[in-house]
Amino acid sequence: MVSPEDFYSEDGIKRILAECRERLQLRAEGKLPEVEQDYQSYLRSSLWRRIKRRVLKRDQRVCGCCGGEGKVVHHRSYAPEVMEGKADDMLATVCAGCHAIMHFDENGAKRSAEETERIFLGGQRQTEIPTPRIDLRRRSQAKPAEWPRMTAVQRKLWEEAKQRMLCERHIAKGHMEYQPILDSLNDPQGSRLARVERVFKVPRIGG
Numbered sequence: 001m002v003s004p005e006d007f008y009s010e011d012g013i014k015r016i017l018a019e020c021r022e023r024l025q026l027r028a029e030g031k032l033p034e035v036e037q038d039y040q041s042y043l044r045s046s047l048w049r050r051i052k053r054r055v056l057k058r059d060q061r062v063c064g065c066c067g068g069e070g071k072v073v074h075h076r077s078y079a080p081e082v083m084e085g086k087a088d089d090m091l092a093t094v095c096a097g098c099h100a101i102m103h104f105d106e107n108g109a110k111r112s113a114e115e116t117e118r119i120f121l122g123g124q125r126q127t128e129i130p131t132p133r134i135d136l137r138r139r140s141q142a143k144p145a146e147w148p149r150m151t152a153v154q155r156k157l158w159e160e161a162k163q164r165m166l167c168e169r170h171i172a173k174g175h176m177e178y179q180p181i182l183d184s185l186n187d188p189q190g191s192r193l194a195r196v197e198r199v200f201k202v203p204r205i206g207g
């Protein structure tokens with residue numbers, strides 16, 4: 001098995017690549033463990049696509065964990081009736097960040113099903129974000145290292161903070177065409193941040 005530390009050493013990377021190659025070979029030969037093979041093909045099936053669409057629609061694409069936009073459908077149970085689409089209450093829309101937090105701990109170790117369920121039911125309400133790092137020479141700004149484990153709400157707040165900082169930097173250089181964009185970001189009615197703030201009552205970022 002590959003461990004998170006493997007990502008930080010040359011030997012570790014070699015182990016990861018070897019395991020990937022081995023698994024690709026097994027898959028090509030149809031020799032992946034039966035359950036895994038079945039689950040992979042299940043996720044490609046039209047039955048699952050129909051169930052997923054139905055659940056996303058039911059939840060209006062709102063993450064059941066953080067309240068942000070969710071595009072992932074999480075299995076709270078793998079019971080046959082759930083897989084057959086007869087128990088949609090055991091399926092839940094979540095965002096990618098919450099899904100990562102639910103299934104893996106900070107060290108990348110897989111959590112137990114009980115722990116995953118406990119985290120899902122507890123919800124994620126964190127709104128603190130890493131400060132965006134702005135580099136005006138880049139066409140797009142680098143995502144923070146925390147990104148994979150940031151909830152959809154945190155990601156939205158980060159995007160908005162980034163937009164605001166970008167505008168401020170451009171304006172400081174005399175590009176006044178950014179002023180209206182900054183104004184709209186700061187408009188308490190118009191900005192997405194303001195809408196998130198109204199829902200979650202979080203303090204304004206950056207004062």
Ligand SMILES: [Zn+2]
Pocket residue numbers: 063064065066067068070094095096097098099124151152153
């Ligand atoms: Zn979420």
Ligand SMILES: [Zn+2]
Pocket residue numbers: 073074075099103
């Ligand atoms: Zn899941």
